[in-house]
Amino acid sequence: MQSEQSSNPINKDIVFIQITDTHLMDHPDAEFVGIKPEENFHAIMNDIQQRYPNIDLLLHTGDLAQAAVPATYHRYLAYMQKFAVDFYHIPGNHDDLEIFPFHTPAPHPTVIEVGQWRIVLLNSVIAGQTDGWIATEQLQHLKHILEQQQDKYVVLACHHHPFDMQSAWLDQHKLKNAEAFKAILAPFKNIKMVLHGHVHQESLNEWNGIQFISTPATCVQFKPLSQDFAFDAIAPGYRCLHLKNNGEFDTIVHRLDHFKVTINEEISGY
Numbered sequence: 001m002q003s004e005q006s007s008n009p010i011n012k013d014i015v016f017i018q019i020t021d022t023h024l025m026d027h028p029d030a031e032f033v034g035i036k037p038e039e040n041f042h043a044i045m046n047d048i049q050q051r052y053p054n055i056d057l058l059l060h061t062g063d064l065a066q067a068a069v070p071a072t073y074h075r076y077l078a079y080m081q082k083f084a085v086d087f088y089h090i091p092g093n094h095d096d097l098e099i100f101p102f103h104t105p106a107p108h109p110t111v112i113e114v115g116q117w118r119i120v121l122l123n124s125v126i127a128g129q130t131d132g133w134i135a136t137e138q139l140q141h142l143k144h145i146l147e148q149q150q151d152k153y154v155v156l157a158c159h160h161h162p163f164d165m166q167s168a169w170l171d172q173h174k175l176k177n178a179e180a181f182k183a184i185l186a187p188f189k190n191i192k193m194v195l196h197g198h199v200h201q202e203s204l205n206e207w208n209g210i211q212f213i214s215t216p217a218t219c220v221q222f223k224p225l226s227q228d229f230a231f232d233a234i235a236p237g238y239r240c241l242h243l244k245n246n247g248e249f250d251t252i253v254h255r256l257d258h259f260k261v262t263i264n265e266e267i268s269g270y
């Protein structure tokens with residue numbers, strides 16, 4: 001099993017930040033649907049630093065790049081390395097798997113060890129497709145990891161949404177083999193949550209004692225429960241999770257205060 005160590009003193013809550021869907025361009029000033037994704041992302045990181053000066057780890061759940069070229073990834077990594085925080089990332093459908101800075105070679109999930117918790121990072125992207133699929137070989141590795149981690153509390157993360165968002169256009173692009181994924185998870189009672197991005201909105205579903213949780217994008221937001229593509233005129237955000245040593249957790253979404261939404265409403269798809 002591949003694993004990465006993250007230091008954390010015993011008996012301390014783990015402060016875990018999720019950001020998602022930065023959709024960064026190849027140049028920091030470049031626009032995407034009428035906004036500058038880089039500005040939004042930096043504003044989010046500033047807010048995180050102010051609210052949470054002592055983060056144990058930060059996870060980006062994909063669509064790191066809109067312009068998926070090496071310069072975009074290099075700039076992201078250089079920016080994040082300035083923070084004294086362990087940071088991880090998984091790809092989204094807008095990322096390029098050929099150049100994405102994976103932590104662990106495919107098809108192995110990355111396993112982050114932090115206190116009593118194990119955070120398992122999955123790739124749900126198939127090159128050239130908008131919808132999601134977790135490869136069978138990766139699911140087999142996941143099963144093996146879960147068998148080995150039954151005395152720990154587990155968080156899983158992938159980009160695509162396993163549950164319908166009741167939004168027809170978005171649900172075409174969900175995790176298409178969610179049933180096979182859930183079949184792997186079903187026997188394990190120590191899996192606490194599945195974190196994902198992709199839907200550019202906050203959501204919560206519960207299945208088999210597992211919370212399936214999505215988080216607002218750092219760029220534009222999608223309107224919940226909309227049958228057709230639609231932006232939501234609310235501020236970008238991120239999620240903080242406090243993971244406790246007894247397996248409990250609490251979580252809160254923060255959105256930027258005083259944020260002026262400037263999306264280009266003329267755009268009918270993205």
Ligand SMILES: [Fe+2]
Pocket residue numbers: 021023062063092198199200
């Ligand atoms: Fe996205």
